[in-house]
Amino acid sequence: xxxxxxSFALVAVVAAGGFAFCAETNSPxxxxxxxxxxxxxxxxxxxFYMGREIAHVMGHQAADWLERPEREQEERPKLLxxxxxxKSGDVVADIGAGTGxxxxxxxxxxxxxxxxxxxxxxxxxxxxxxxxLAGEKIFNVKPALGTITDPKxxxxxVDLILMVYVYHEFDHPFEMVEAMCKALKPGGxxxxxxxxxxxxxxPIKLVHKMTEAQVRKEMSVHPLEWxxxxxxxxxxxxxVFRKKS
Numbered sequence: 001x002x003x004x005x006x007s008f009a010l011v012a013v014v015a016a017g018g019f020a021f022c023a024e025t026n027s028p029x030x031x032x033x034x035x036x037x038x039x040x041x042x043x044x045x046x047x048f049y050m051g052r053e054i055a056h057v058m059g060h061q062a063a064d065w066l067e068r069p070e071r072e073q074e075e076r077p078k079l080l081x082x083x084x085x086x087k088s089g090d091v092v093a094d095i096g097a098g099t100g101x102x103x104x105x106x107x108x109x110x111x112x113x114x115x116x117x118x119x120x121x122x123x124x125x126x127x128x129x130x131x132x133l134a135g136e137k138i139f140n141v142k143p144a145l146g147t148i149t150d151p152k153x154x155x156x157x158v159d160l161i162l163m164v165y166v167y168h169e170f171d172h173p174f175e176m177v178e179a180m181c182k183a184l185k186p187g188g189x190x191x192x193x194x195x196x197x198x199x200x201x202x203p204i205k206l207v208h209k210m211t212e213a214q215v216r217k218e219m220s221v222h223p224l225e226w227x228x229x230x231x232x233x234x235x236x237x238x239x240v241f242r243k244k245s
Contacts, residue, residue: 033174044207049173050218055207057169071101079232080164081105084191086114090159093117093144093183095151095176096166100129100141106162107138117158119144119151149175153183164193168210177222184243190224192239202235215239 033049040046044053071077081102086092088111094103097118107116118141120126126143133141146152148171161180170176180190195204197211212229216239219226223244230238 043205089113091115093161095119095163116141119146150179161190188243190241
């Protein structure tokens with residue numbers, strides 16, 4: 001997604017962590033936003049954003065793993081969903097919805113007057129998701145086929161955007177969050193659920209974990225303010241940001 005064009009009077013290039021920044025937004029300019037390194041973690045794609053390597057995306061071939069019974073104990077969705085403080089009638093977007101493991105739970109939380117956008121970039125995942133929704137007779141979910149730079153959500157329409165173990169796999173994290181911010185209503189929230197990168201005892205590959213500091217660093221270039229970090233899950237952060245008015 002192209003960034004706004006700025007006049008030369010508004011652009012200042014400074015040496016800061018390998019980036020050039022636009023003075024108006026403090027965001028890296030497109031040409032220098034990402035870095036590619038030949039030497040990198042084999043579980044990453046060799047592309048770096050703000051010093052963090054982006055992880056490989058899980059393909060639809062691993063769909064069964066997303067529905068494994070162990071998720072209930074390992075991830076505690078019964079703790080996560082209440083922590084989101086959803087209300088009946090809310091509009092929610094589940095980004096990287098996969099098979100709909102959390103989509104189905106969100107749909108019940110917002111009630112029949114609410115809506116959940118289930119966003120995926122893999123059509124095969126959406127096919128699995130819609131079949132599961134039909135099987136459980138859930139009708140307040142709108143499947144959406146996004147791209148690697150845009151979730152294709154209606155502007156200013158969403159109360160809460162949820163990403164569960166997804167953000168660290170975004171090929172274009174800046175562009176995706178930029179587009180998601182446009183989809184949020186004023187005061188809407190973006191929620192990151194990521195395995196804790198600070199904890200070496202969390203048995204997850206390094207590039208598939210994130211520290212709270214890194215998430216907050218990457219969100220600092222967007223019109224978002226940190227709201228809270230919820231620590232009720234056994235291995236994961238729930239990091240909440242609110243769209244600035």
